Amino acid sequence: MSSLAGDLRFTARVHGGRVAAVEVTSTRPQAARLLRGRSADEAQRLVPMLFSLCGRAQGIACAAACAAARGDPPPSAAVVREREREVAAEAAREHLWRLLVDWPALLGQPPRPDFLAGWYRLLAPAPGPEDAPYIVPALRAFVAGELERMAGAPPRASTDGGTAAAAAAADVAPAAGLAATVLGAVSRHGWRTPADPLPLLPADSTAAQWLRALGTLPDEDFCAAPTWHGQAAETGALARHAGAPPVAQRLAAGDRIGARIAARLLDIDACARHLADECATPTPLVDAAPVGQDVGLARVETARGVLLHGVRLEGGRVADYAIVAPTEWNFHPRGAFVREAVGVPARDARALELRLRALILALDPCVGFDLVLEGVEGADV
Numbered sequence: 001m002s003s004l005a006g007d008l009r010f011t012a013r014v015h016g017g018r019v020a021a022v023e024v025t026s027t028r029p030q031a032a033r034l035l036r037g038r039s040a041d042e043a044q045r046l047v048p049m050l051f052s053l054c055g056r057a058q059g060i061a062c063a064a065a066c067a068a069a070r071g072d073p074p075p076s077a078a079v080v081r082e083r084e085r086e087v088a089a090e091a092a093r094e095h096l097w098r099l100l101v102d103w104p105a106l107l108g109q110p111p112r113p114d115f116l117a118g119w120y121r122l123l124a125p126a127p128g129p130e131d132a133p134y135i136v137p138a139l140r141a142f143v144a145g146e147l148e149r150m151a152g153a154p155p156r157a158s159t160d161g162g163t164a165a166a167a168a169a170a171d172v173a174p175a176a177g178l179a180a181t182v183l184g185a186v187s188r189h190g191w192r193t194p195a196d197p198l199p200l201l202p203a204d205s206t207a208a209q210w211l212r213a214l215g216t217l218p219d220e221d222f223c224a225a226p227t228w229h230g231q232a233a234e235t236g237a238l239a240r241h242a243g244a245p246p247v248a249q250r251l252a253a254g255d256r257i258g259a260r261i262a263a264r265l266l267d268i269d270a271c272a273r274h275l276a277d278e279c280a281t282p283t284p285l286v287d288a289a290p291v292g293q294d295v296g297l298a299r300v301e302t303a304r305g306v307l308l309h310g311v312r313l314e315g316g317r318v319a320d321y322a323i324v325a326p327t328e329w330n331f332h333p334r335g336a337f338v339r340e341a342v343g344v345p346a347r348d349a350r351a352l353e354l355r356l357r358a359l360i361l362a363l364d365p366c367v368g369f370d371l372v373l374e375g376v377e378g379a380d381v
Helices: 031-035 040-050 055-070 077-106 113-123 132-150 164-171 178-189 207-214 220-224 237-241 245-252 256-275 326-330 336-341 349-363
Strands: 008-015 018-026 286-292 295-302 305-314 317-324 369-374
Touching (some): 008 349, 040 305, 077 178, 132 178, 132 256, 245 256
Antiparallel strands (some): 286 295
16 A cells, blocks of 8 residues: 555575465555644645555545544535545455456466556546446446356346446456456465464454454554454455355365455455445445544555554644554464465475465555565575
């Protein structure tokens, strides 16, 4: 998410033909420090500019946290709906970028930036109520077609005829089947989780529930390495859709990388339902709660997982600020990447590098990264 300098460095150390240890080093600065001393209005203007990915979700989280800290009245239904649409559209764009560009490139398949550009034309900015009736069916038809291909069934023919939905779908249809092809390629590699997986963060926790769990604003140590009830946990699309059959089947088989890809597709469908105001989930994508006088905590469900912003105001200025981003959950020193990387076979440098890069992409960091392999023949060290 961050456009600030900094990245992640993964060092995998091999012994006895397997990954024996993994170290995750982050040079990401604490963006929250840049907000201290500024007015609440300045902070809200600055936050979206600090983050190149999920910038809209970050800005909405800041605004919601500041409003809770000031004790503002709850936002109107219209404001709530607009925030939901913006967060959902942004998350759908992030998922599509990974599925249509980054995953094919990793697996040696031709990426389709033209297809992605078609979706961006439909989803950026967030479609309003007047656009949703033709954009949402196109997005949901894309997901349904990919899931049917994943299950080995030919996709059903469209019944939209010459409607606006069909026209929108035609604009983005040339790469139909690409996501299913990506998942098929991942499955053929036979990657299986070699250790007990981490718990998943609850997908329906509200800001008030987070506040009860945390007790106060998180400090910098927690922001850098967050825990849920004292242990590392995974957030993101997998946490939100682990019980859905296309995901649960892959989890049961130990294919957590493939499960995360399938969950990403299901999350696109959930985004479409949020855009159409048809999502049955009672937990909103955005909410906030006052922590105490002049203190507020906001929660936003982003493409990569739960995002928390907390603020303490003094005289209308930011006295303290906290950001807990999804990347810090999934790349925690004892997090999902470390847990699933340790123990994997490591006799072939190229195969190991591909597997670890696939795991990183499945967990989806919001910054660039370097991967270093130590102790395996043929690796660049």
